[in-house]
Amino acid sequence: MTVLKALKKMFGKSEAEQLAPGTSAPVHGPSRTEAPQQPRRAAPVASDKKASAPAAATEPDVSPAPERPPEAAKPRRERAPKPPVVAWKLDDFAVEPQEGKTRFHDFKLAPELMHAIHDLGFPYCTPIQAQVLGFTLAGKDAIGRAQTGTGKTAAFLISIITQLLQTPPPKERYMGEPRALIIAPTRELVVQIAKDAADLTKYTGLNVMTFVGGMDFDKQLKHLEARHCDILVATPGRLLDFNQRGDVHLDMVEVMVLDEADRMLDMGFIPQVRQIIRQTPPKSERQTLLFSATFTEDVMNLAKQWTTDPSIVEIEALNVASENVEQHIYAVAGADKYKLLYNLVNDNGWERVMVFANRKDEVRRIEERLVRDGVNAAQLSGDVPQHKRIKTLEGFREGKIRVLVATDVAGRGIHIDGISHVINFTLPEVPDDYVHRIGRTGRAGAAGVSISFAGEDDSYQLPSIEALLGKKINCETPPTHLLRPVERKHS
Incomplete structure (x- = not known):
């Protein structure tokens, strides 16, 4: 017995002492690590019909999957999850009842x-x-x-x-x-x-x-x-x-x-x-x-x-577009759109702006010109690899990117707080896309501004957008100083 006690002392605590104080069983059933190992399920017969790849501008998500070599190994079993222990109780979340909410x-x-x-x-x-x-x-x-x-x-x-x-x-x-x-x-x-x-x-x-x-x-x-x-x-x-x-x-x-x-x-x-x-x-x-x-x-x-x-x-869409978004339309020639965009961003010192265009080549061209002219900009379209798109969104969310130029691939599903302005470099061909675009600003009760450029090639989209909104948007002529030529940066 003396030898046994000495060995326990040398090699660790007793089994009972090794249990962490306050340890409790997982909420749902037995620990996942205790479940018996199971062989991998046999793969169902793959369908001869392969899913066709959608357009690159949206979701090229059916790239051929690599063939998987046959294996007899059993799948790995996960450890029981350990939710973080935080001293929190429901009383910490006090919310007064409010009529209508x-x-x-x-x-x-x-x-x-x-x-x-x-x-x-x-x-x-x-x-x-x-x-x-x-x-x-x-x-x-x-x-x-x-x-x-x-x-x-x-x-x-x-x-x-x-x-x-x-x-x-x-x-x-x-x-x-x-x-x-x-x-x-x-x-x-x-x-x-x-x-x-x-x-x-x-x-x-x-x-x-x-x-x-x-x-x-x-x-x-x-x-x-x-x-x-x-x-x-x-x-x-x-x-x-x-x-x-x-x-x-x-x-x-x-x-x-x-x-x-x-x-x-x-x-x-x-x-x-x-x-x-x-x-x-x-x-x-x-x-x-x-x-x-x-x-x-x-x-x-x-x-x-x-x-x-x-x-x-x-949810009633009496106000299709958020009331928090102030909407403007500038009547401008296609040749002057870039000058107007650059001067708006540069003169006003805007720090988090989304610019939408209809085509991928348009997005690429706008982003390249902004970068050339000293504006920290990035592009988001179906042509950009997924890992880079995620990195770009994170950079924009963290304020490292000032202007994000995108196709309608970014019109839905991107929730980034603090976008002060949305600019429609070209008016969308589908009226619903206008609502989704300008919805990137004015979120969570904050105020936002949308500015749309209506040129000779896309102004015909305005009536259908206004019909969807149920109201007219005042069309303005941009101030002359916003149409001045862009000064080229010296390399």
């Missing part, structure tokens, strides 16, 4: 989720959140119509997180079996949704993953094999790549969200989405949420096919 306290949300909402500084629900959560937290399907910037992303994320926290995961899970699936049409929107999801799940131990084209396939696969996937956010093409290879299985999806359904229709993704939905449980066994900026006949037909007795939430 709904608090997040008015719903039965988990303390971990309320903590994250508190960190984000959201005391009251937006109208879409208040209405949607009233249905979805009760387990009902829902379809919602709301413009960008209304808070619909947080609405469906809060509903998903609540569902996953209230329902314990199965005791036996494969790595590639997400419990919640969010499908969005563009890479930028997927990245933004995943970022919002990470912010809202940071105290819950839930894992969020993204699948998008244009990024390293093997890197995304390693993430998938390293831990269980609770919430998967993906573009249709790349998700099909993983699904058809047998790396992702959708038969355990509890909640499915289709975001920007109208845009997925416009971009031709519905056949791919149909393939994906066929892999999920029947609509009677999953909760389905569908969101769209417009309720066209096609969108409503899709909703009827994919949902069960859905609650319809429609």
Whole structure:
């Protein structure tokens, strides 16, 4: 016995002493590390029909996936997540009831989720959140119509997180079996949704993953094999790549969200989405949420096919564009547009400006001229590699980039606070895109300004934009000093 005690003293504490004080079991079921090892599921027979690549300006996300060598190795099992220990209680999030407003306290949300909402500084629900959560937290399907910037992303994320926290995961899970699936049409929107999801799940131990084209396939696969996937956010093409290879299985999806359904229709993704939905449980066994900026006949037909007795939430669009955005239109010749842009930005010292143009070559040309003339600018279009697009957005968000020049690939799904001005170098061909563009400013109650250049080639778009807005926009002649030639910088 003396020898045994000496050995224990030499090599560590007793087994009981090794348990950390205050350690508790995970919220949902047994530790994931205790689950028995399982062999990888056999891959389903890949469909002969390959998803066609969408236009580069939107989402080249169906790049050929590398062939996977056969392997007999068992998938790695993840360790039980350890949510950060923070001394926080619901009393720290005091919000007074206010007539006409709904608090997040008015719903039965988990303390971990309320903590994250508190960190984000959201005391009251937006109208879409208040209405949607009233249905979805009760387990009902829902379809919602709301413009960008209304808070619909947080609405469906809060509903998903609540569902996953209230329902314990199965005791036996494969790595590639997400419990919640969010499908969005563009890479930028997927990245933004995943970022919002990470912010809202940071105290819950839930894992969020993204699948998008244009990024390293093997890197995304390693993430998938390293831990269980609770919430998967993906573009249709790349998700099909993983699904058809047998790396992702959708038969355990509890909640499915289709975001920007109208845009997925416009971009031709519905056949791919149909393939994906066929892999999920029947609509009677999953909760389905569908969101769209417009309720066209096609969108409503899709909703009827994919949902069960859905609650319809429609936010009145009496004011299509935010009242926080002051709108101007300058009548200017095409040859003078760049001079006007440069002088507006330079003379006023604007620090965070988005400039929209209709074509990728136009975006590239504007960005190159601004950089040549000493303005810290960057471009965002479908031609820019995904890793560079993410780096550009982060630089713009952090204030390292002064002017971001973009196509409509950035018109939706990019939420960056502090954008003071949006400039339409060319008026969009689709009136809805005008609303999405100017919605990049005037967010979260802040004031913003949009300035549109109407030239001989695009001024004919004005009547349809004004019809959508339900009001006329005063067309002005820019002051003469804003049309002066740009002084060339000496090299």
